[in-house]
Amino acid sequence: MSECIFCKIVAKEIKSYKIYENKDFLAIMDVFPPTFNGKITMPTVLIISKEHYTSKFTGVPEKLFLKSMKLAQRISKAMELALKPMRVCLMIEGTEIDHFHIKLYAVYKETYPGYLSSKQSDGEPVMADKKWLRETAKKIKQALKELRK
Numbered sequence: 787m788s789e790c791i792f793c794k795i796v797a798k799e800i801k802s803y804k805i806y807e808n809k810d811f812l813a814i815m816d817v818f819p820p821t822f823n824g825k826i827t828m829p830t831v832l833i834i835s836k837e838h839y840t841s842k843f844t845g846v847p848e849k850l851f852l853k854s855m856k857l858a859q860r861i862s863k864a865m866e867l868a869l870k871p872m873r874v875c876l877m878i879e880g881t882e883i884d885h886f887h888i889k890l891y892a893v894y895k896e897t898y899p900g901y902l903s904s905k906q907s908d909g910e911p912v913m914a915d916k917k918w919l920r921e922t923a924k925k926i927k928q929a930l931k932e933l934r935k
């Protein structure tokens with residue numbers, strides 16, 4: 787069995803708040819979105835490859851990478867529609883979890899502190915409320931359906 791947390795999420799060994807799934811990717815809510823003073827500032831969606839690849843996007847097959855960008859744009863449009871942020875920002879860093887993933891941040895002018903972190907001043911990350919995760923995932927899923935029309 788893999789020790790990779792994203793592989794476990796893909797295998798449904800760990801619960802996730804799913805937004806979208808196709809044969810190559812799984813889009814889920816990030817349970818540790820950026821916060822400021824304990825409040826969520828940027829709802830975050832993760833697009834995870836179903837197959838395990840390095841988190842360095844330069845190490846991912848080009849065809850899969852292009853597909854991930856196309857999906858990221860579509861999910862971002864749904865986030866804009868559902869969450870009304872100033873914009874959605876995309877980041878691929880993967881320094882903590884070495885499994886290819888894209889982070890999509892819904893950024894708001896009022897609360898954007900200029901950096902992305904779920905950690906509080908004591909260094910501990912703040913986990914998002916389960917109800918909030920469920921409801922926010924639902925809103926974006928609904929917006930995805932609206933975009934298909």
Ligand SMILES: [Zn+2]
Binds near residue numbers: 793
């Ligand atoms: Zn993995």
